[in-house]
Amino acid sequence: MNGANISWTRVGLPRRSFLRGASALGGLAAAGLLPARWAQAAGGTLRTRTYADIRSMDPAFSQGVVDEEIHAAIYNKLIQYKPGREWGWQLDAAAMIEQADDTHINFALRDDIGFTNGFGAMTAEDVKFSFERIIDDALESTNKPDWGPLSHVEVTGERTGTIVLKNAFQPLWSITLPYIAGNIVSKAAFDSVGGKIDTQPVATSGPYLHAGWEPKQKTTLRRNPDWKGEAAAFDEIQIYHIDDEKAAEIAFEAGEIDFTRVSLDSVERLKSNPIAGATLEEFPSLYYVWVGMNLDNPKLGNLKLRQAIQHAIDVPTIMAAAYFGAAEPSTGIIAPGLAGHRDAPLTGVAADLDKAQALMAESGEAGVSLAIDVLNKSANVTAAQIIQANLAAIGITLEIRLHEGATFWELGSNEDLELVLNRYSMTPDPYYATSWFITEQAGVWNWERFRSEEFDKLHLAAQSEGDPAARAAMYARAQDLMEESGAYKFLTHEATPVIYRNSVTPALRPDGLPLYRYFGTA
């Protein structure tokens, strides 16, 4: 798989490191030293696809990538994700940003960013408003955890300020400032509508304007004529809401969209029968899929039994049959390229039947009959059937229980849960992964009811750890603890195959998600 070894390029910079790039970038563009798509707009329309309809144009209530794909194009942040195969960030609204110490981040805004609809220039007051409103309990923003220990933002000048944290928080650079919670909105615009918006932005500032939303059909972005930064490459971006990946593939083949994610089972077909004038690329995904075992269920109280299950599951077969060979086995909950990714799992990738049978014998269990709960997606069902066959080989009868989405996601509170095939989304910081498995989350999102004081301490300490190597070691140890409990068998991070027309130069995150503001023409 391409790009398996992705890594942060600007996280963990030494303290007091300075980045003063925006003005230099602007200068290069002016001098014609940057590629054409940066220097001048190419025009035309980019037609692309999203798998769900938008929910909110208010960053405080954005529910994830679907909204953020649009927010990132119409709003600005101090920093944005850098397109490419390695995780990193680049300056956006900030002309300068520096980590002064563990808890203070100084920033200076560019002086050429304005809000639409007459809401004036972007100032440090807007930054303060945008960040502090998310941690305000009265607003009830579901994105509050992204701001971790934010205390407040100090405004030190019209365009300068300091982000003040209560304690060090490393994910700030990887999932706060360049993602949903980092979007800067206009204080005056939000005040004019009572402090909150829904699906219609009041004022934006990015290279594209929000030109229209046809519910269940499409969102249209249009070039912002007042944008002074790197010129937007397209006159218009039309983002079509197409739920089904197969329907999106047909739309691509029919020439109606220029970029889409494709399904894993289509990868082989698209490789052997390439679509003329199009390029297929595969990216590693950050999602993690695993088999969990409920430690509070007496049927799974025997550690040797759980270990036998861990060793009986054959991950390569699951990758071949359920993921069509388009995904790689995972070693834990942290994907390659992120701090804490382990090179290998403790329980191996391929099944070790001899060891599994020996562990079964040691466990003293016989005639074991268990159930696995599965979301009714074809990959999950196939994976569950393989696991069923794997466990049958060591004398365990496994019943597969299928659920539709809303029912499945309720299972966490079910104390009688036995095995579960689960899949969580992920952001590019290990803190986000471990946060669901702490003791406090037992029975909420920690469905295995895994409780470890050491794990909890590691989760807490690692979010503040400034030394990248030490931080990585902490997360690696945390995953060891999960696996040693016998409650987890890690399967895969899946993959994100995308297809695009050769007339388009896509700008994608290392996990294959689009950054439309940086899309260009070939």
Add this chain to the structure above:
Amino acid sequence: MLSFIFKRIGLAAVITILAVSSLFLIVHMIPGDPVSTMLGPRATPEMRAALEARMGLDKPLIAQIGLFFANMLRGDLGMDVFSNRPVSEIVLGQVPYTLVLILVSITWSAVLGIALGSYSAIHRNSLGDRLTGILSVSVIAVPAFVVSLYSLLIFAVKLQWFPAIGAGDAGNWGDQLHHLVLPSLAIGLSWVGYIARLVRASMLEVMGEGHIRTARAFGLPERQIVFGYALRLAILPTVTVIGVGMGFLLSAAVFTEIVFSRPGLGKLVIDSITTRNYPVVMGSVLFSTLIFVASTTLADIVNAILDPRIRAGK
């Protein structure tokens, strides 16, 4: 006639109340917590409680039904918890797409089906009749989603004559019509066969009746007998079937909207059920029921206009 219409409208109101109440109970009986689905994993207990209160989920079920109908009578279907937009606005935004799709599908299929059925009846046992019979049964047997997929692959992907996704640009009638061709083909095709068979059978029955024989005995032109007298009666079962068939058309529209990524009521219902978005589910179901009930009532009224015996309750 007026009292007939009032009776039918009264019956339609009762059916709507019963259908919506039943669906309300079903929706609330299925497992799955809408609050978790809507707020995602990071909501605090306080946020969950606040949303439950806002959705009225903290009240007993019977109180929730009562509140729904009371609000409905005031024209308030509640707010969508995701986007905070009025449900009536969301649903009314989608209804036209589905209505247009259904109406266009049934109109072209009815015109073609009636023509083919009449031709078959007039030319009974001819080669044309036999061919129409075979083709009719063939298209009846093909489900709408199969026609959707194959028409997409042939006319959108291979030939690129018609668009594959969406409903066309708002305000651009030509574009919207262009986007309607394949979905309405998918929904309407099986109805062509169904209506053709129905009209043929009905026509043959009517053509054997006494008043048609009398008309022939008087030497009236065959065209006048067929189109002026026979077809008028033969079409009655077709009108009833189309009215009752609105439920099937709505179901076919769900698949078609998904395959063609068209906005519409069907897609809205699926999305809102998946996310347990109760206010939108109820609003969508209410409008679907209203469409169904209105179409059957309209079919009854049209039948009564065409046939005085129905008006008289004979």
